[in-house]
Amino acid sequence: MTAEFQQSPSPSEVGFALGRRDVLKGAAALGGIAAFSGVLAACGGGDDAGSASGTIRVGSNYSNELPNAGLRAALDSLPNDDLTIELNEVDHNTYQEQIVAYLQDPPDDVAPWFAGFRLQALASQDLLLDISDVWTDGLDDVLSGGFKQASTYEGKQYFVPWTYYSWQVHYRKSVWDAIGAVPPATFDELLALCETLDGMGVTPFAAGNDGRWPLMGTFDQLNFRLNGYQYHVDLMAGKESWTDQRTKDVFAKWAELLPYHQAEPNGRTWEDAAAAFVGGEVAMYVIGGFVGSQFPPDELDDLDFFPYPELNPEHGQDTVEAPIDGWTVVANPKNEAGAKAVVGHLGTAIAQEAYLAEDPSVQAPNKNVDTSNYNALQQKSVAAVQNAKNVTQFLDRDTLPAFANEAGQAIADFVSNPDNIDAILEDLQGKAEALL
Amino acid sequence: MTTATPVSTEDDQPIVSTSDDPKVVDSKPKKKRQFEGTDRKVFLAFVIIPSVIHICIVWIPTILSILLSFTKWNGIRFTGDRGIEIVGVQNYDQTLLGAFQGDTIQAVLNNFWLLIFLFFGPTLLGMLLAYLLDKNLRGTRIYQSLFYTPVVLSLAVVGFIWQNIMYDQKHGIATALFGGGGTVDWLGNQEFIFSIGSYGLSKNFLAILVAMAWRHTGYIMVLYLAGMKSVDAALRESSSLDGCNEWQTFRHVLFPTLKPINVIVVVITVIEALRAYDIIAVLNEPRNTELLSHLTTNALVGEGADNIGRGSAYATMLFLLCIGFVLWYVTNHYRKQENTV
Numbered sequence: 001m002t003a004e005f006q007q008s009p010s011p012s013e014v015g016f017a018l019g020r021r022d023v024l025k026g027a028a029a030l031g032g033i034a035a036f037s038g039v040l041a042a043c044g045g046g047d048d049a050g051s052a053s054g055t056i057r058v059g060s061n062y063s064n065e066l067p068n069a070g071l072r073a074a075l076d077s078l079p080n081d082d083l084t085i086e087l088n089e090v091d092h093n094t095y096q097e098q099i100v101a102y103l104q105d106p107p108d109d110v111a112p113w114f115a116g117f118r119l120q121a122l123a124s125q126d127l128l129l130d131i132s133d134v135w136t137d138g139l140d141d142v143l144s145g146g147f148k149q150a151s152t153y154e155g156k157q158y159f160v161p162w163t164y165y166s167w168q169v170h171y172r173k174s175v176w177d178a179i180g181a182v183p184p185a186t187f188d189e190l191l192a193l194c195e196t197l198d199g200m201g202v203t204p205f206a207a208g209n210d211g212r213w214p215l216m217g218t219f220d221q222l223n224f225r226l227n228g229y230q231y232h233v234d235l236m237a238g239k240e241s242w243t244d245q246r247t248k249d250v251f252a253k254w255a256e257l258l259p260y261h262q263a264e265p266n267g268r269t270w271e272d273a274a275a276a277f278v279g280g281e282v283a284m285y286v287i288g289g290f291v292g293s294q295f296p297p298d299e300l301d302d303l304d305f306f307p308y309p310e311l312n313p314e315h316g317q318d319t320v321e322a323p324i325d326g327w328t329v330v331a332n333p334k335n336e337a338g339a340k341a342v343v344g345h346l347g348t349a350i351a352q353e354a355y356l357a358e359d360p361s362v363q364a365p366n367k368n369v370d371t372s373n374y375n376a377l378q379q380k381s382v383a384a385v386q387n388a389k390n391v392t393q394f395l396d397r398d399t400l401p402a403f404a405n406e407a408g409q410a411i412a413d414f415v416s417n418p419d420n421i422d423a424i425l426e427d428l429q430g431k432a433e434a435l436l
Numbered sequence: 437m438t439t440a441t442p443v444s445t446e447d448d449q450p451i452v453s454t455s456d457d458p459k460v461v462d463s464k465p466k467k468k469r470q471f472e473g474t475d476r477k478v479f480l481a482f483v484i485i486p487s488v489i490h491i492c493i494v495w496i497p498t499i500l501s502i503l504l505s506f507t508k509w510n511g512i513r514f515t516g517d518r519g520i521e522i523v524g525v526q527n528y529d530q531t532l533l534g535a536f537q538g539d540t541i542q543a544v545l546n547n548f549w550l551l552i553f554l555f556f557g558p559t560l561l562g563m564l565l566a567y568l569l570d571k572n573l574r575g576t577r578i579y580q581s582l583f584y585t586p587v588v589l590s591l592a593v594v595g596f597i598w599q600n601i602m603y604d605q606k607h608g609i610a611t612a613l614f615g616g617g618g619t620v621d622w623l624g625n626q627e628f629i630f631s632i633g634s635y636g637l638s639k640n641f642l643a644i645l646v647a648m649a650w651r652h653t654g655y656i657m658v659l660y661l662a663g664m665k666s667v668d669a670a671l672r673e674s675s676s677l678d679g680c681n682e683w684q685t686f687r688h689v690l691f692p693t694l695k696p697i698n699v700i701v702v703v704i705t706v707i708e709a710l711r712a713y714d715i716i717a718v719l720n721e722p723r724n725t726e727l728l729s730h731l732t733t734n735a736l737v738g739e740g741a742d743n744i745g746r747g748s749a750y751a752t753m754l755f756l757l758c759i760g761f762v763l764w765y766v767t768n769h770y771r772k773q774e775n776t777v
Contacts, residue, residue: 097738104512125512210624211720266723267605267624267640401740412723416626423634430535435742 052341053082057334059108060087061095066293070358074351075342083338093211103127106330109339115150115159115324116393117236121401122328123153129329129336130156134344142366143347146391150324160327160347161365163355165289166381167217167321167394168305175202175280183306187253190309194260197283205257206285207265208273209415212408215265216395217321218286219411223250224319225311229390232319236399238436242410242429248421253311255418266412288323289381292361300360303377307384318389323397324365399436406431498755505748511741527749536731536746540753542635543728547757549637550645550727551709558649559701562656567686569657570664584658586651595715598647599623626724638724644716652708656701663697664690703765710758728754 062071068089075085088108095102095112103111103122113119122128135148135157143161151159171183179200184190194204209215224232227246234240235247262273262282270287274294277285285291286308295303307317327346333339345351352364353373360375363382371379385391396404410428414421505527509520531540565583569576586594602610603622611620622643628636667690675689713729716722721730728750734740735747 099739100511100741101737125510125518127512212723264605264619264621264624266626267621272605400742402742403740405734405740409723412626416723427535427538434530434535 566660
């Protein structure tokens with residue numbers, strides 16, 4: 001069953017969104033050129049929009065304040081006045097939970113989703129419309145091959161990349177300056193830092209695992225740092241075993257760090273953990289860039305990150321986890337031309353810039369987006385993704401959803417009782433064999 | 437049972453006369469025959485329509501669920517690639533003996549804890565409260581209202597209330613009372629208080645049980661209070677004249693007269709223990725608090741719900757537990773009634 005899915009994109013083969021030059025160009029405030037080409041791209045993609053008309057219903061799981069404002073701004077920037085857009089807002093977690101039922105009888109034409117395996121799982125069930133023509137009509141010119149690969153199932157495109165972010169070890173510069181800490185480069189340095197912080201009465205790592213996904217991020221980092229990108233991919237696909245010594249080593253490393261995490265994370269939401277981090281009680285947070293949305297805007301420039309330290313010289317820091325969010329068209333839209341026009345527009349630089357103006361915690365995939373408006377952290381995230389040899393999505397986006405649920409439970413069991421890891425992994429491997 | 441009823445009307449048929457005067461619909465004896473003809477149709481309609489609806493929306497889906505539990509299916513297309521595939525007892529093998537055995541055992545155990553807890557926690561407490569309030573204390577109506585108020589809330593709402601007011605890790609009332617100044621992870625702490633092998637009763641499940649008791653106790657209290665109010669005062673008088681102490685009066689006089697209430701309470705408690713779902717679902721189903729109903733829905737609905745077969749297997753197990761209880765109850769209860777009549 002899994003063989004037909006492609007795995008996480010490996011942008012090393014084709015290069016990710018933004019050329020290094022573009023970043024530098026943006027940083028040098030030569031953004032005018034980029035903005036100009038952005039307009040051109042928008043016109044190119046807008047040809048479809050010219051002919052489409054009627055009402056388009058757009059589903060939205062952008063239920064938090066900033067993302068919602070960003071999406072509205074992006075949709076407002078649609079150049080076609082003949083299209084009326086109705087936004088159907090659904091709570092973020094509810095939307096994910098109900099996606100399969102939702103897509104079987106969709107009230108909307110355009111629906112948000114995630115790239116990679118999780119997209120392919122839906123595309124393989126014929127729940128999404130093939131939008132390869134939207135790609136040939138303009139997106140191919142503005143999105144790099146890595147993004148195309150993440151949008152593809154069996155040679156056809158089903159997805160328009162919209163934003164992405166990277167998972168990193170976040171910290172507050174002011175807090176670290178006050179205690180004289182510097183970002184560690186190796187695991188030993190990390191452990192030493194944790195000990196120092198602990199001695200000072202500062203909790204080293206924030207941890208909130210309510211919903212059982214946030215700590216998957218820590219597992220991923222430890223896993224691909226220790227065993228490399230290919231092992232992550234194969235483990236998620238069921239080709240490697242959870243009872244393998246290499247998997248056990250990951251949990252052994254994690255067990256060393258676990259005493260330095262906020263205690264009892266399973267009942268804490270990631271937002272509550274973020275509040276402790278923003279408040280300076282906790283020194284580090286392994287989380288996606290979206291943690292920025294939890295900061296007061298005037299304190300956002302105090303947020304910084306460093307890549308997860310090296311655990312194995314063979315793999316160094318060559319992999320970065322950068323989930324891509326984006327848009328799909330449902331299988332039988334009521335207004336196909338209009339839906340394609342809308343998703344095509346959401347792939348343009350104009351739409352993505354409009355979004356980022358409201359929610360600067362993520363980055364845009366479109367090559368022509370004016371990066372001069374990026375804050376330092378966005379620039380850094382773009383560079384991290386661009387320079388990575390491999391890019392993963394996330395544990396729950398790189399494997400079957402049914403199995404991701406089981407893995408999330410296993411991780412919750414591990415942080416609750418690390419000594420029981422052998423039994424937990426044996427159980428999980430049994431489920432992997434049953435599901436994958 | 438529903439199918440038996442139309443048969444009995446057929447049996448009644450000879451009694452019904454067959455006059456065909458269409459104008460008369462009043463109750464004059466002479467014209468009664470036509471009225472009874474209409475009556476019979478109405479009566480048949482009243483039996484057949486609800487029976488058909490009942491069979492369509494209850495029994496046919498139930499039977500289909502049982503059939504689906506022998507298949508593997510993602511619920512989208514009936515035939516072709518990824519259509520319904522018959523796999524025999526594979527789902528039962530996986531859930532009872534295979535990879536999902538651990539989940540199943542813990543869930544059944546949790547349903548069992550819930551049942552035991554409801555019997556010995558809220559039931560006894562509710563009975564005690566009813567007994568005390570029955571003594572016409574000053575302000576008894578106020579107490580009654582206070583204890584009964586949570587019953588008007590749905591269990592999902594009870595979940596939210598306890599999550600945010602009682603069990604908040606930092607600021608919850610329970611944390612302030614028992615946390616010793618620190619934080620307590622009431623709903624996330626999945627460690628077992630006591631365990632049987634690798635299964636047991638987890639701390640967070642007990643926390644949820646307490647929240648459920650907050651609501652259930654008031655319900656039980658009202659039932660017993662109503663029962664106690666209807667007990668003849670002469671019974672108590674005579675028992676006290678005979679020199680019974682308070683406990684003896686309760687045990688040998690009051691409690692036996694409450695038998696109908698006890699039956700209702702048993703039924704309500706068992707139903708509550710088997711159908712419980714919402715309070716745990718709204719709390720994001722903390723680990724080790726899953727009930728059979730959660731395993732069912734997790735396999736049937738949601739993004740990861742790719743195997744209708746496995747979900748149906750869980751549903752069938754839950755169904756067998758329910759039907760087992762219903763059959764036991766119906767046979768026992770009616771046999772006893774027949775014996776006593």
